[in-house]
Amino acid sequence: MRIIETQQRSEEWIEARRGIITGTKAKTVAPPKRGNVTPQGIYELLAEQVAIAKDGEPERDRGLRLEEEAIKLTADKYKLNITTEAGMWLSDDGKLGVSPDGAEAVKKPTYAVEAKCLDSKNHLQGILNDEANKKLPGYNPLGSLKIATSDFSAQIIQYFVVNPDLKIVYFTLYDDRIALDNIVHYVIEVKRDDITEYIEGQEAYERDALNRVAEMIKTLKEIK
16 A cells, blocks of 8 residues: 555645545445446546646536537538527427527528537547447447436437428537547437437327427316
């Protein structure tokens, strides 16, 4: 055993804890009692070893600040004509909508970009999810979009529900704190042809939800 002479909660102490399993982290890397899910603590440990430490900027503010840069990297990679002023898309009846981060700069966009500038541990989990998913038979990109406690699949499906001309969404992960240049920017391609049944299913339950709300309003108006 080695002893480091440092005061708890000092900058030196905080830095010394990065990338190692401490008493407070031990529980977060323990194997789950059920299933074969990777503990979230392992992704945090990974991030501490391959990413620069946070600087105190709120994650939401940082995500918004980096969004345009992320979209530009995707546009450059795929040679896309992207606008970040895509407005809000509505279905023909105006009852379903989605707000693209970026989209093809034409009246009827056939491609769009959804940018996620996540916490480093979640960025890395998203990439590893997709790399593992690609090795499975019948690769479905939606299976890669459940990251930590968030599932972005419904959000991406909504693009296709609202825009019948849309062929692909470039789901973009970007984290400029990652020390490995090859994974600072990562894109998951979600194509309409690969998820047709999910698009139809999501629109069906959304239409059903709207009908139920309409019936509720009717009931409320009839109360005397």
